Structures are given as structure tokens and as C-alpha cells.
Amino acid sequence: MRDRPLRILGIPGSLRRQSYNRGLLLAAQELAPPDVTIELYELHDLPLYDQDLEEAGPPATVLHFKRTIAEADALLIATPEYNWSVPGPLKNAIDWASRPPATSPLRRKPVALMGAATGVSGTMRAQLALRQIFASTESYVLPKPDVFVREAAGLFQEGRLVDQETRERIRQLLEALVAWTLRFRE
Numbered sequence: 130m131r132d133r134p135l136r137i138l139g140i141p142g143s144l145r146r147q148s149y150n151r152g153l154l155l156a157a158q159e160l161a162p163p164d165v166t167i168e169l170y171e172l173h174d175l176p177l178y179d180q181d182l183e184e185a186g187p188p189a190t191v192l193h194f195k196r197t198i199a200e201a202d203a204l205l206i207a208t209p210e211y212n213w214s215v216p217g218p219l220k221n222a223i224d225w226a227s228r229p230p231a232t233s234p235l236r237r238k239p240v241a242l243m244g245a246a247t248g249v250s251g252t253m254r255a256q257l258a259l260r261q262i263f264a265s266t267e268s269y270v271l272p273k274p275d276v277f278v279r280e281a282a283g284l285f286q287e288g289r290l291v292d293q294e295t296r297e298r299i300r301q302l303l304e305a306l307v308a309w310t311l312r313f314r315e
């Protein structure tokens with residue numbers, strides 16, 4: 130029994146308006162159990178990480194981003210793969226949120242990963258790279274199930290994910306993320 134809905138923060142790793150990865154998160158919102166909320170956080174307004182900016186006092190957008198992560202029970206990241214790795218805007222956002230390490234809202238934060246690509250790799254390499262990054266931030270990344278969405282262009286109609294198999298995999302990921310998050314509740 131939970132005293133309040135579980136809050137999941139969905140982060141699209143793409144800035145593109147018609148992003149398939151944002152589309153995965155919109156589908157996750159539709160598929161979430163009734164006692165789970167999924168809010169989306171867009172990365173457009175975060176500046177490039179600069180230690181001088183951080184030391185002068187981080188910009189309001191960065192503070193807001195870190196506070197929003199802290200208030201979430203878990204993160205759900207849907208990312209493309211850029212040149213076999215994590216897109217720059219997403220890595221930049223994680224770098225901001227990782228600082229300073231001792232008080233980073235990423236520490237001990239449950240995280241689930243999924244990703245869509247237009248090719249056949251389904252973002253496998255980007256997700257592996259994210260797992261390495263989240264080892265550094267001491268985040269708790271859900272081990273399974275994998276959601277590697279290949280050849281994404283054919284799975285959407287008017288921006289909506291219509292492929293039933295992919296929708297079912299996302300539903301299973303959400304179910305596993307909820308159980309994973311509750312394990313870390315004191």
C-alpha cells in the first residue's frame with residue numbers, strides 16, 4: 130500500500146519536436162498504472178555545463194532541474210543513440226545533476242532506460258554507455274527488461290506509438306520500475 134502516487138520523471142534524450150523517444154514517454158504516460166504519475170522534463174533550457182558557472186552559483190534552470198529530480202521517486206529516460214553513444218544534451222544534463230557528488234539528486238535514484246532509433250541497434254550502445262555513467266553517479270539502474278526500439282519510424286502514426294508489442298514492453302518496464310523503486314523505499 131502506498132500513501133501517495135509514485136512520481137516518475139520522464140526525460141527525453143532528444144530535443145527534436147517529433148522525437149520518437151519523447152513518443153515512447155508519451156506512451157508510458159498512457160500505460161502507467163493509476164497510482165503512478167509520469168511528468169516529462171525537457172532539456173532545451175539547460176546551459177552547457179561549465180564549472181565556473183557552477184561555482185558562481187548554478188543558473189535557476191539547473192537548480193530547478195536538480196530539485197525536480199530530487200522530488201521524483203524514479204527517473205525514466207528515453208534516449209536516442211548518437212554516434213554509438215549518449216546524445217550531448219542528455220550527457221550534459223546528467224553532468225549538471227551529478228554535481229556536487231555528495232548531494233547529487235542522482236545518488237541512489239532508481240532509473241529505468243529505454244530508447245528508440247531509426248536503425249536496427251535500438252539504442253543498445255547508448256543505453257550501455259548510460260549504465261556506465263550512472264555507475265559513476267551511484268544511481269540504481271533497473272537491470273531488465275530491455276526496451277530497445279528498432280526502426281522506430283514504422284511504429285508511430287501521427288506522433289503516437291501504435292505498435293502493440295512495443296507498448297507492451299513499455300508497460301512491463303513500468304511495472305518493473307515500480308517494483309524496483311519500492312525496494313529502495315525506507
Ligand SMILES: Cc1cc2nc3c(=O)[nH]c(=O)nc-3n(C[C@H](O)[C@H](O)[C@H](O)COP(=O)(O)O)c2cc1C
Pocket residue numbers: 143144145147148149150151208209210211212213214245246247248249250251252
Ligand atoms: C547526430 C546523430 C547521430 C546518430 N547516430 C546514430 C547511432 O549511432 N545509432 C543509431 O541507431 N541511430 C543514430 N542516429 C539516428 C537516430 O536513431 C534517429 O535520428 C532518431 O530518430 C533520433 O531519435 P529521436 O527521434 O528521439 O530524435 C543518429 C542521428 C543523429 C542526428
